[in-house]
Amino acid sequence: MDARSQSPRYHFLAFPIVGALLAALPFALHNNYYIGVMVFIGIHTILALGLNLLMGYAGQVSLGHAAFYGIGAYTTAILTTMLKWPPWVGLACAPMVAGLAAYLIGMPTLKLKGHYLAMATLGFGMIVKILFVEYYPLTGGTSGMTGIPPLSLGKLQLVDDRQFYYVVWFFALMLIWVSYNIVESRVGRALRAVHTSEIAAASVGVDIAKYKIQVFVLSGVYSGLAGALYAHYIRFVNPDPFGFMFSIQLVVMVVVGGMASIWGAIAGASAITLLSQVLQRFEDYEVIVFGAILVLVMIYMPQGLTKSIVDLTARRRSAKPSKPEVLP
Amino acid sequence: MTTGAVFLEAHDVTKRFGGLTAVDSVSFTMKLGTIKALIGPNGAGKSTMLNMLSGVYLPTSGRISVRTVDVTGQQAHKFVGLGIARTFQTVQLFGNMTVIENVVMGLHTKCKTGIIQSALRLPSVLREERMVFASAMEHLERVGLADRASELAVNLPYGQQRMLEIARAMASSPEMLMLDEPAAGLSMKETEHLALFVQEIRDSGIGVLVVDHDMRLIMDISDEVVVLDHGKKIAEGTPREVQTNPSVITAYLGEEAGDE
Amino acid sequence: MDLTSQILQYVLSGITVGAIYAIIALGFSLIYNAVEIVNLAQGEFVMLGAMLAVYVLQAAGVPLFAAVLIAIVVVGGVGALLGLAAIHRLKKSSPLSLIIITIGASIFFKGVAMHLWGKDALPLPAFSSGDAIEVHGAVLVPQSLWIFGITALMLLGVYIFYERTSFGKAMRAVAVNKHGARLVGINVNRMVVWAFAISAALGAVGGIIVAPVTLASYDMGTMLGLKGFCAAILGGLGSGGGAIAGGLILGILENLGAGLISSAYKDAIAFVVMLLILFVRPSGLFGGRSADGR
Ligand SMILES: Nc1ncnc2c1ncn2[C@@H]1O[C@H](COP(=O)(O)OP(=O)(O)O)[C@@H](O)[C@H]1O
Ligand SMILES: [Mg+2]
Numbered sequence: 001m002d003a004r005s006q007s008p009r010y011h012f013l014a015f016p017i018v019g020a021l022l023a024a025l026p027f028a029l030h031n032n033y034y035i036g037v038m039v040f041i042g043i044h045t046i047l048a049l050g051l052n053l054l055m056g057y058a059g060q061v062s063l064g065h066a067a068f069y070g071i072g073a074y075t076t077a078i079l080t081t082m083l084k085w086p087p088w089v090g091l092a093c094a095p096m097v098a099g100l101a102a103y104l105i106g107m108p109t110l111k112l113k114g115h116y117l118a119m120a121t122l123g124f125g126m127i128v129k130i131l132f133v134e135y136y137p138l139t140g141g142t143s144g145m146t147g148i149p150p151l152s153l154g155k156l157q158l159v160d161d162r163q164f165y166y167v168v169w170f171f172a173l174m175l176i177w178v179s180y181n182i183v184e185s186r187v188g189r190a191l192r193a194v195h196t197s198e199i200a201a202a203s204v205g206v207d208i209a210k211y212k213i214q215v216f217v218l219s220g221v222y223s224g225l226a227g228a229l230y231a232h233y234i235r236f237v238n239p240d241p242f243g244f245m246f247s248i249q250l251v252v253m254v255v256v257g258g259m260a261s262i263w264g265a266i267a268g269a270s271a272i273t274l275l276s277q278v279l280q281r282f283e284d285y286e287v288i289v290f291g292a293i294l295v296l297v298m299i300y301m302p303q304g305l306t307k308s309i310v311d312l313t314a315r316r317r318s319a320k321p322s323k324p325e326v327l328p
Numbered sequence: 329m330t331t332g333a334v335f336l337e338a339h340d341v342t343k344r345f346g347g348l349t350a351v352d353s354v355s356f357t358m359k360l361g362t363i364k365a366l367i368g369p370n371g372a373g374k375s376t377m378l379n380m381l382s383g384v385y386l387p388t389s390g391r392i393s394v395r396t397v398d399v400t401g402q403q404a405h406k407f408v409g410l411g412i413a414r415t416f417q418t419v420q421l422f423g424n425m426t427v428i429e430n431v432v433m434g435l436h437t438k439c440k441t442g443i444i445q446s447a448l449r450l451p452s453v454l455r456e457e458r459m460v461f462a463s464a465m466e467h468l469e470r471v472g473l474a475d476r477a478s479e480l481a482v483n484l485p486y487g488q489q490r491m492l493e494i495a496r497a498m499a500s501s502p503e504m505l506m507l508d509e510p511a512a513g514l515s516m517k518e519t520e521h522l523a524l525f526v527q528e529i530r531d532s533g534i535g536v537l538v539v540d541h542d543m544r545l546i547m548d549i550s551d552e553v554v555v556l557d558h559g560k561k562i563a564e565g566t567p568r569e570v571q572t573n574p575s576v577i578t579a580y581l582g583e584e585a586g587d588e
Numbered sequence: 589m590d591l592t593s594q595i596l597q598y599v600l601s602g603i604t605v606g607a608i609y610a611i612i613a614l615g616f617s618l619i620y621n622a623v624e625i626v627n628l629a630q631g632e633f634v635m636l637g638a639m640l641a642v643y644v645l646q647a648a649g650v651p652l653f654a655a656v657l658i659a660i661v662v663v664g665g666v667g668a669l670l671g672l673a674a675i676h677r678l679k680k681s682s683p684l685s686l687i688i689i690t691i692g693a694s695i696f697f698k699g700v701a702m703h704l705w706g707k708d709a710l711p712l713p714a715f716s717s718g719d720a721i722e723v724h725g726a727v728l729v730p731q732s733l734w735i736f737g738i739t740a741l742m743l744l745g746v747y748i749f750y751e752r753t754s755f756g757k758a759m760r761a762v763a764v765n766k767h768g769a770r771l772v773g774i775n776v777n778r779m780v781v782w783a784f785a786i787s788a789a790l791g792a793v794g795g796i797i798v799a800p801v802t803l804a805s806y807d808m809g810t811m812l813g814l815k816g817f818c819a820a821i822l823g824g825l826g827s828g829g830g831a832i833a834g835g836l837i838l839g840i841l842e843n844l845g846a847g848l849i850s851s852a853y854k855d856a857i858a859f860v861v862m863l864l865i866l867f868v869r870p871s872g873l874f875g876g877r878s879a880d881g882r
Contacts, residue, residue, distance in 0.1 A: 061684055063628075063691075108867040115626065115683060119821060120866050123859035126814065130856040178447045185446030185453060186439050186460075193422045193433050199384060200420035204500060205408035205437035214443045244810070248691055255688060288699030294692025298685050299673060 014263065015177070022169050026162050035161040037277060039233060042168035044269035046226040048253040049172075049179050049262065050219030055251075056260025057183065057191040058215040060110065060117045064125020065250050068098040068220045070132060070242030072227025077145045077237045078138060087151045091228045098224025099217045106216040111209045117216065125247050132239035144238025151232045164233050171229065172266075175222060180262050182218075187211060195260075249276070252294050258304025271305065331361030335504050335535050336381065336412070341390035343376050343559075350376040352559035353390070358504055363526065363536045365546045365567075368556035369579075374539045375417050377556070378506050381537070382414050383407045408437050411503035415493040415510060417539075423482035427473060430481050430492055431464035434499025464499060471495045471525065487518040494525070504535040511542045523549050547571065555579075593725025598843040600723070604732045604801070606839020607739035608634075611794035612816025613823060613831035614746060615787035620826050621763035622783035625686040629670060629694035630791055631813015632701075636663045637792025638804035639701055642710045652713060660792045666697075667788020671781040694813075701806040709803035712796070731800045738797050742790060743832055750828070759783065763826070811855065815842075818862040824875020833874060 029035055047069060055061050075097045076090030085093075105124050109116040132139050139145065151158045151167060158164050182188050193201040194208050201208060231237050249272060257268020275293075279286040297305065336358040343351040351373040358364055366374050379385040381392060383404035392400045394410045402410075413434075422430050439460055441453050468474045471491040476484060481492060490510055497505055507526070511519045519542065527549055530536050540546055546553065546567070553570040555563040557579040563570050570576055612630055619627040640659035645652060670693050674686055715734045720727045750756040761769040762779045770776055794812070795804070802808065819838045823830025838858055846854035865872060 055684065059684060061687065105863075109870070112870050115687065116866055116870055118687060119626070119817070120863060122814070123818065123862045123866075126859045127856050127863070130853060134852045134856075181449045182443060182446050185449075186436070186441045186456070187443050187446050189425070189429060189433060190436060192425065196422045196424060197420045199404070200416065200422065201433075202384070202404035203382060203408070203414055203416075203420075204433050204496065205405050206433075207403075207405045211443075218443065248695065251688060251691065284703060285699070287695050288703065291692045291694070291696025291699055295673065295689055295696060296692075298689045298692060299676060302685050 015173075018263075018266075019173055022173070023166075026165055032161050035165050037273065039161060039165050039168050041266075041270050041273045042165070042172045043226045043230055043233075044250075044253060044273050045172045045266050046168075046175055046222050046229070047250055048257060048265040048269045049175055050222030051250050052254045052257065052259060052261070052265045052268075053179060053182070053215050054219045055254050056258075057188065057195070058212045059195055060212060060216065061115070061251065062121040062216070062219070062247070063118050063251070064121035064123070064128070064244075064247050065219070065223055066242045066244070066246040067121070067125040067128035068102060068223035069227040069230070069246070070128060070237075070239070071098045071101055072224030073231040073237045073242070074132065074139060074145075074227075075224070076228040077148050077231050080149050081145060081147050082138075087149050087232055091151065091225070091232065094228035094231075095221040095224035098227065099221040102217045102220025103213070106213045106220075110212040110216060117212075121247075122244075125244060129239055129243050132242060140238070142239060144236060146236050148231050148235040148237070150235060158232075168229055168233070171225060175225075176262055176266070179265075183262060187214070191215065248294075249290065252290060254304075255294065255297055256305050261304065264304055268304070331359075331533055333360050334358070335360050335395060337393045337396075338377075338381065339391040339393070341377070341380055341387045341392060343373070343380060343385055344388045349559050351380070351387075351556075354556065354559070354561045355390075356554050356561070356564060358535045358537055360503060360535045361530060361533045362551045363530045363538060363549050365550035365553045366537060366539045366556065367541075367543075367546060367553060371558075372556040373559040374556055375508055376559075378414065378508050378537070378539060382412060382506060408500050408502070412506065413497035413500045413502035413504070414506035415490070415497055415508060417508040417512070419486075419489045419493055421481040421489055421493060421496075423480070425481055426478050427481050427484065427492060428461060428464050428468060428477040430496050431467050431499050432460050434467070434496035435460050435463060437500060467495045467499045470498070487514050490514065490518075491522070491525075498529070502534060504537065505529060506537045506539075508539050509541065510538065511540050511545050519545055590725065594847065595844070596724055597726035598847045599840055600726050600728055600732070602840030602843035603836060604735050604839070605798075605843070606819075606836040607735050608794045608798045608812065608835070609816045609819040609838050610832045610835025611739055611742055611790050612813060613820035613835050614743065614828060615790045615794075616817055616820040617826050617828060617831045618746075618783050618787045618790075620820075622759065622780045623674060623686065625674070625683050625690070626817070626825075627670075627784070627787065628687065628690045628813070628817075629697060630787065630816060631809035631811070632694045632697035633663050633667060633788040633791030633809070634795035634798075634812050634816075635701060635804070635806065635809030636666060636697060636795070638712065638795035638799040638808065639705050639710070639806065640792075641796045641799065642712050642804050643705060645712070652715070656796050659796060660789050663792035664785045664789035667791075668781050668785040670788070671784025674784065675777045675780050694810075698806060698809065705806060707806060709805040709808075711803055712799035714800040715797075729801065731797075735797045735801075738793065742793055743828075746786075746790070746828065755782075815858045818858040821862050821872055822865050824872025827872065827874045830872055830874035834872070837873075 025038065026035060047065065051062060051065055072094035075094040076087070079085040079090040079093055080087050105120050106117060109120045133142055158167060190201065190206045191211055193206060194211070198208060253268035253272045254265070256271050257264030276286060279289055334357050339355050340353045341351060341355070342349065342353050354377065366377060368374055376385065380387050383402050383406065386401060391398060394412070399410060422433060439456055441456050445453050465474060465477065468477055471494065473488060473492055473495065476488070481489065484492060494507065494510065511522055514522060523545055526536055526538065538550070550567055553565065553567050554561060555570055555576050562579055563573045563576045612634060615630050615633070616627065619625065637659050640662055641655050644650065644658050645655040648655070670690070673689060714731045716730050718730045720729050750760055758769070758774045759779050759782065761774055762776050766776055795809070815838065816835070819834035820831050822838055823832070823834025838861060841861060842854060842857045845857045
């Protein structure tokens with residue numbers, strides 16, 4: 001797998017372009033419904049970014065990432081409604097709590113060879129969901145928690161979809177930048193090295209387990225932040241969005257966007273979020289389509305849609321000049 | 329570094345895979361500034377020995393010590409810190425990285441940038457990157473690969489891949505270098521080049537443990553030879569002593585003549 | 589009921605459901621041994637078995653045992669297809685993508701089942717009529733006896749297959765050393781497909797025998813599958829005896845915990861047990877393989 005598909009120059013060019021497009025988008029979208037969808041795409045992008053680092057660079061999968069998302073959402077919900085802490089403080093604490101949870105799960109399992117993390121996160125996800133449902137003194141049970149305060153900037157309360165759009169995408173772009181920096185650094189190099197040859201990576205002193213744990217905690221932190229953003233956007237949490245099915249949807253986003261591709265995370269999050277909006281109209285088909293996408297993409301385009309499309313066009317382009325010049 | 333000082337000791341090291349005893353109670357010492365050869369027919373347990381001396385395999389029994397400190401059971405990634413670097417029988421490069429990045433990986437333990445500094449791209453990160461790439465370039469120059477620095481490692485011809493692997497190992501400034509069949513697949517000329525380089529490394533005070541089937545190379549460059557057969561050490565001594573040892577001739581050289 | 593008969597009741601119900609977990613866990617282990625991947629579609633085979641048996645019974649009007657047989661064979665075939673998809677990628681991809689393929693398949697099967705048979709839970713008749721049996725104040729429905737008996741038969745069958753037949757021995761060789769098996773002329777791909785087929789058929793049996801007690805529904809497989817998975821981890825992934833012990837222990841713990849501590853957290857018990865074992869002894873209670881692979 002070529003994890004180095006993006007060269008730095010290409011990236012730094014892409015950054016302002018994507019930023020400008022995103023900043024301009026709300027002016028083109030008159031319907032608030034679409035702004036809402038864009039907010040969700042932003043939140044899902046943050047989630048997919050973290051999971052993408054884990055799957056694409058640490059070679060591990062989390063089958064319970066929705067739990068960290070949920071922990072982020074409930075952390076800020078509890079802190080801001082029960083303890084009346086300011087929303088920004090809740091937003092700052094949520095990623096820490098989620099990161100800590102990831103550390104506790106990752107620490108014992110990532111030291112082992114094999115896919116123990118997948119199993120542990122699967123179990124963890126189920127337990128967390130059950131806790132959300134059953135531990136109602138803290139979580140409000142199935143009816144959830146209402147009255148989560150909105151984020152505010154000075155006197156301005158961010159209750160409008162358009163305002164929140166900028167908040168979410170500000171964080172999403174920041175984290176894209178951060179993820180990109182990590183991937184293009186000593187740490188990213190070490191992770192790529194592990195990918196090609198674990199034994200050689202160890203022989204030059206790469207502490208594989210340490211990096212896997214760091215990446216997993218980081219992805220937990222991202223998810224916690226996404227969860228907190230979700231909570232302050234919807235201003236209500238209940239256990240529904242944080243189940244096994246959503247964990248799988250996140251995996252689908254990463255797979256479709258392409259593992260080990262930072263920009264692919266946006267692509268995957270957009271594609272799957274939009275697709276599930278469309279599919280909601282034919283609700284029963286949603287799962288079938290998701291399942292089929294997962295299997296087919298994994299079998300026929302294991303690099304993900306974006307990478308495969310780029311490869312295909314590149315092949316076409318490079319095919320032309322290589323043809324002999326002596327055409328009739 | 330003091331040439332001749334004992335660096336590493338293996339005491340009665342044994343490795344079993346299920347019912348098969350790949351290495352059977354082998355002991356020897358490695359000195360600084362010395363080339364030691366480990367020879368024996370295919371399947372004798374040479375690679376397994378190297379894998380134990382670099383933490384890839386856990387010995388079933390026995391002890392390994394470095395500068396008299398017991399390091400048995402340490403994880404593989406800790407061995408670089410102990411001053412041990414190695415190459416592999418089947419070349420293990422980071423194929424999707426450039427040639428220079430491979431050497432930069434060899435400098436991994438000499439850098440400090442962690443995940444948080446990299447995430448924020450602090451100035452210290454960029455400074456360290458510049459330093460590391462410059463240092464890697466020097467290592468590439470030593471093996472004559474400087475002009476191919478920005479190519480992908482997979483695109484190098486085989487002989488150069490082997491040299492790159494050695495350059496990567498040397499980048500960690502080891503005190504002991506282990507080479508598993510470095511001459512396999514090399515041309516005569518490349519082998520000569522390799523011999524000179526290995527002797528140069530030895531002369532700088534580094535201990536070299538080399539496994540190879542090229543007897544001329546081994547007899548030319550080694551100071552000491554250890555012979556393994558079916559996992560057991562059957563002889564140890566200078567190249568000359570080993571060559572005239574009757575059990576070596578029957579167990580090893582005879583077989584060698586028979587199947588190659 | 590006094591405390592002892594209450595506990596006896598929990599243990600008996602625990603063994604009943606534990607037997608199902610054991611069959612499912614065995615399916616996980618068979619596939620894990622063949623390809624070293626966790627087949628997360630295992631639970632859906634359980635569901636497909638139960639749903640198909642109900643459907644064939646109603647639609648074709650055949651006797652119960654014929655419906656059951658048809659269901660098992662069809663599910664085995666579906667398993668073989670999944671196995672084919674897996675080996676298609678086996679050489680090229682990481683275990684990660686194989687696991688993802690099985691997740692996709694599991695979602696797909698569930699969605700298709702919901703479409704074909706709806707969201708309602710459907711009944712499958714018990715294998716024999718008769719009254720509940722009383723044992724020291726605890727009650728046992730006759731279907732439980734069927735579950736014990738059939739599970740024991742299945743486990744024995746798998747054991748004989750692996751230990752006594754040359755085909756089974758070849759499969760074990762694949763499990764121990766794929767490369768070596770190839771060298772001695774064993775067709776590894778065929779073995780992988782068979783491992784999927786057998787696991788799927790086993791899962792189907794599990795679903796069919798439990799359906800008269802729990803009813804059959806399109807979403808019954810997920811939880812059963814995941815708990816069977818917990819059982820496999822508890823016993824040691826890849827160990828046949830471990831799968832059985834893990835299933836029974838888990839079933840009993842779950843029922844005791846729900847009865848004596850809190851029924852609200854009943855579904856969490858299996859996962860807590862799994863996390864604990866992963867943290868403390870990742871190779872499982874009876875698994876031999878060391879987890880760090882040195
Ligand atoms: N990981 C392993 N698992 C099982 N057997 C192994 C393993 N590594 C090596 N062996 C066996 O150990 C013996 C010694 O192998 P090796 O050390 O590679 O020999 P050499 O390098 O001297 O040719 C061989 O019989 C080989 O098949
Ligand atoms: Mg060897």
